[in-house]
Amino acid sequence: MKRTDQTRNLTLWRLRWQIRLTWAGLLAERIVRAFWPVWSILLAVYAGLALGLTERLPQVWFNGLGIAAAVLALGFAVRGLRGLRLPSRAQAMARLDATLPGRPLAALTDTQAIGSGEVWQAHVARMSDRAAKARAPVPDVRLNARDPYALRYTALLLALVALGFGSTGRLAGIAGVGPQGAQALAVGPVWEGWVRPPGYTGKPALYLNDITAEGLELPQGSRVILRFYGEAGALGVDESVSGAPLEQTAAQGAEFTVERHGRIEITGPNGRGWDIGVLRDLPPTIAATATPEREADGRMKLPFTASDDYGVVAGRAQIALDLPEVDRRHGLAAAPEPREPVVLDLPLPFTGSRTEIMETLLDDLSKHPFANLPVQIRLSAEDAPGQSGEAEPLATILPGKRFFDPLAAAVAEARRDILWTAENAVRAAQILRAVTHLPENFIRNERAFLRLRVAIRQLEGAMTPELRDQLSDELWEIALLMEQGDLASALERLKRAQDRLDEAMKNGASESEIAELMQELRDALDNYMRQLAQEADRAPDQQMSDMQGMQMTGDQLQQLLDKLQELMEQGRMAEAQELMEMLRQLMENMQVTQGQGGQGDGQGRMRDLADTLREQQGLSDEAFRDMQEGMDRNMGRQPGSQGEQGQGEQGEGEGEQGRGGQGQGREGAEGGEGQGGERGLADRQRDLRNRLRALGQAEMPGEGSERGQAGRQALDRAGRAMEGAEQALRDGDTPRALDRQAEAMEALREGMREFGEAMAEERRERGGDGPGEQFGEGDPRGQRDPLGRDPSGRNLRGPTEGGPLADGEDPYRRALDLLQELRRRSGDLGRSEDERDYLRRLLDQF
Template sequence: MSRAPDDDPVSKTLRLPLALTWVGLLAERLLRAFWPVTSIVMAVLAALMLGLHELAPIEAVWILGVIAILATLWFTLRGGRRFRWPRRAEALARLDETLPGRPIQALLDDQAVGAGDAASAAVWHAHQARMQARLAEARAVHPDPQLARRDPFALRYVALLALLVGLIFGSVWRVGSVAGMAPGGAPAVAGGPAWEGWIEPPRYTGLPTLYLNDISGSDLRLPENSQITLRFYGEIGALTLAETVSGRIGEVPSASDPQQDFTVTRSGDLRIDGPGGRAWKVSVIRDAVPEVGIAGPAEVGPQGQMTLPFRARDDYGIVSGQAVIALDMDQIARRYGLAVAPEPRDLITVDLPMPITGDRKDFSEKLIEDFSKHPWANLPVTVTLSVMDAAGQTGVSAPFASPLPARRFFDPLAAAVAEQRRDLLWSRENAVRVAQVLRAISHRPDEVFRSQTAYLRLRVALRRLENYTAHGLTPSERDEVAEALWTLALALEEGDLGDALERLRRAQERLSEAMKNGASDQEIAELMQELRDATDDYMRQLSRQARENGETGEQATPSGDAVQMTQNDLQRMMDRIQELMEQGRMAEAQQALQEFQQMMENMRVTQGEGQDGSSEGQRAMDGLADTLRNQQGLSDQAFRDLQQQFNPDSGAGQSQQNQGQSGGQGRGQSHEGQQGQGSGQGGETGGETGQRPGEEGALAERQQALRRELDRQRGGLPGAGTPDGDAARDALDRAGRAMDGAEEALRGNDLAEAIDRQSEAIEALREGMRSLGEAMAQQQRQTRQGQGMAEGDAQGRARDPLGREAGANGAVGSDQGLLQGEDVYRRARELLDEIRRRSGEGARPRIELDYLRRLLDRF
């Protein structure tokens, strides 16, 4: 049996949890009984604070008010009938339900059986002691009103949201204004007249609406064109309006009208006369006219694009802008085709670019357009910019006089065709003259045109022009001929220069014309880059021709007074030409360009001997170089797989020099898992590189194939019997053993050991290639000495057209080592190992890790 809750022995222990649980029960029952009442009250208050009653007819306001009052009374009575005051025993029972074993009920119970037995009593007291200990775990029970079942549409949350909106965007003072809507206005009369006012600035200003009743002070600073709304409550005539800020004339509403609306257009006074009235001194903030201006000189790109910087500003922001370009007739030299009166043409109108993001109050932008095909191209014009703000005000810049930036033609023939096109578009009266000039140009095509195609295109355009002119040239026919002439001018300027030497000559001629015509720095830089590209193409063609002659056994020997030049020498000459042009020393630049042109045209290729021994050594060096690249690729891929084991988020980089995950200089496996292709000569290495990263078995197979390829190359290695040749074979033996060790480590999934063995193989391969190169160089020197040739001549024949020593003859680079007295290959390996070590440290900054991985991808 159990004792009554009032006599329980746990009241002191559970005083706080029990009180909180009881309060939770009370809150639950109040919410369950009266949640409709609170929802109705919140909704009504929200409507009053937002002023919705002022927008609706007074009859609708009263009908809704009566409905709200009746609903509140009905839900209050229903909630009162359902509400039950929570008892202490209920709170104890709820708290006891949350504890394991219901200890509260156990402590309230008495022993009914075996009370006289000492052993049974001892067990009972031990049980109650354990239950007493569990009371320390008692915590207050959170209330659970379970309103979702009673309010399935969440109307209580809708009412709460409306109340919050009213508190934020409405006014508590509006709640009292409903009293003035009583029948006959009795409440309003009893409380006296009242008024409300709102100030709404123009939307483009971005300023908030102001509640006039909450503004303290008598001074108001308002943006121009702000809208003021006033409402008078109470007896009509008790409150009146007096203002001088709207500037209204004509039929003006009565000063005592209950609703007043007007716009602020000037500074003045605003006063409400009557009980509770107020007065303000209004100062108008004028909307400034937007400003725009040219921010710098107009520039022209290599292809004729005009770049015109400008700056615009406004107090609230620019909406749009335009640039109007007009022909400046007073500045035009009226001669040749421009002597006749021009045909009427519309002004050029283009929209100014506006910032897509950010503030438009003060910004700088660039107008970029291409007017190369317009008849006014390169003629004097005036550019006028205009911008408009949201208020419709327009700001105009001062006219900017300048030639209309457009493409310039440096080829004389192309410039002549472009000029005749312009004259034809200037006026159709020039058609006969243009036809005569074009016919004169094409009189002796062999002396003028470099391409038969360009000559034929000119003749076609000329024939069309003469036929159209004979029957009366129409605007559409004129535009057709003009388009053909424009295409021809571009072809003449850019040309179809498939031959490297022709392209080089064309680049030199264009640069020479640019010097004469006073080209800009940007145009000079563009033409110099074209000259550099053409020079590179020409040198590649010479080298390819030299290799072809070497394969057929031919030799090209320079004359006795020939001067060898390296690629750096050519680069310095071109840099000097560009420097002279940028300094304005055009005469010196022109002379240097002529010397450069003569030197390039007189350049001949020098080629080493083409005996079988040299060809065999070349093939051996090429094969070892491919093997070295493939081994480097395998090592890099194994390193990336090791990185991914410790840092799964790390990914392999990709660059133009490293196409795939294998890294190095070889073409290994792609990042997407597609198969790559090795660059070795053996068919085994190239076909087994298509495995996915991280599959050590696939890497082991590729390592095995690379080892077999090395054995095959070692069998055909030249230089047997010489010290350097034997050293090369010993180095390749060490590389093979290191490859075997790397293969075993890969099959055992020991990536760290595999990387070490692969590094040893790479170093041994480099040492073998160096020894083989020295053996071949020694053999070459002995051969030339036997033929009675001087050592200096031997070195000269070992150089390519740029004066560089060819790798096939054993040279490793320049005449002197980069690191005197130090093993270059050992130092390179140390640097690569250090880069790998640092890239594996995840604690380093992300930007440093990205840089290190790019270095690994490159090297």
């Protein structure tokens, strides 16, 4: 037993400091819970005084708040003292024991009731080992339940703000409040002073009472505020920093602005003085870091830098015409109409410091009259006080869009001339008429040509400022249309890309423009090669000619383009132009025999419509045959017993011409027992409708005219009828599908008639335009063959125009029937090779 007591006492002695720390933690918890309102009130009072509450509140309010704060603090202090109880050593041991497993401290204080002494000694030893690991717990001073609104944290935050931005010297002003304060003021006057720098500097205000230095450096424009308390006239101020007469009221103090070096001195009892140095606000500086660059799309790119000691708030770029540097020839020889300079806002960073700025002005001035003319660019920056700094004028050519198509460049130049002065309108019209003479040689976009002819007529009339602005916009769109084109033909796109790149190399285009045009050439070449492959698949009997018998693959063409780009990057433009000419000749030789007339003109569109009508007729015939075969099977007759062979030959002939998926749909009709075949026909009807929709989105003859609008409406009706036929085929309703297919064919024929009339009207209109007569000129009777046909193959007039087929059946239907018969016979393997070759040559004409 003696040994057990020694172990217990030794363990408790070793834990004496842990028990004392636990007791101190319990005492801290009780003090915090009892007196937290008291120090919260004291912190709030300190914050109010340090932040100048005595200066902003009337004396009555200040006295009332002071008394209320004192009463509250005293009340909470009394309540805390009455509720405070010191913790006992037993409570400390219980708190420490609760942190240990098995409560070993309580076990050490127990006495043995029963059992052997050896067991008890082992138990005490084990509990002693556990107790040796005891450590004082952290006090729990959380007050969330007692302070649910966190008022203690609010008071602490106010105190920290007052400590950082307030002044402890203001606490002395408490002595001047109330009767006792008045008695204290009788001893001597009191003053207070503040310096408030301008807001844009970002510098904090200064409390002069806390400043012990004799000299101060203040930003220019700082506001000095002095307040005097006590006998009137006891305190005064002398200053030489404002440069203006001082407005001073002895009872209140003075206010003035620091504008120059000098001294501020408070005269009278307890007065002080400071030597003031002024930090001048320097004007901002700005400069262009490079000459303006032209982006590939014609936008101007001008990098610049700007700086200011406190930050730039605004920047502008003023662009004025440099008239002495303009080459006053041709359309620029006349006196220009006055135009205001262009003013652009410079881009500034939204976030971060604006003391040092490196930005780039990016704007599109391609349509402005100053584009591609000598200008002077003046950059200016402004800071918060309103000071401005300007850069040296930058003389340069204002970047604008460059047109590499010769006709587009001529239209853009004519637009520039009429914007220079309205007197150039007649001259611009004459030039445009001259450059559009024999337009079929170089104009690739008929729509742009027609719009240009209208613009020329307007230029020749009376010119007003409103009409001039309208015409400038129209000529700009025409130039873009001629430059970029509305080219549906891959070959035309390829030629246009070659022409633009060749022109860019001759005119010394920028690297970005060369790169863009090079990519355009690559894309056009890829598209053209894909079309060649599709044509070869569609017509295996037609061969693609090569250059001098040399076959070139797509990889070899890409290597040729890579070499061309390498030469241009190295600046070897002469060699690059020779390689470009070789590529041009190669592309001219690599053409498919069929369809060289292009699909972008009105004749190509009409041929596409004719093919669509032919395929719709074939699809309708096949649906009718499927319906007949179903009826024969229901009546017990063998399908194909009557007239099947002739239809089969016709179907075979049509298949030779590559109608999309028709053979597959036919096999589905024969092997699908009705329903499966109808679904195959429905898919083909859907493909045909999609083709018509794509055709309707392209440019058609008579665009914008009444005939052209009527033709598009007819195409829309045909599309809706095809959609109804497709749905009927999917539903297994073949009779209804045949009705909708008939409606589609009738609408297609009507659309072809309207577009043919529109083409004829366009030819008649262009026939009287003088220089432009040969572009799609009319077909005088003297140039037709004895049957009234146009030898050039461009006779698309409808029956209402008095053509050779005006009377009798529909000429378009008759022409399609003849064309279908020619194709059927050309695909007949039983005919001689000479006859089939002749038939193919006939087909090439159509």
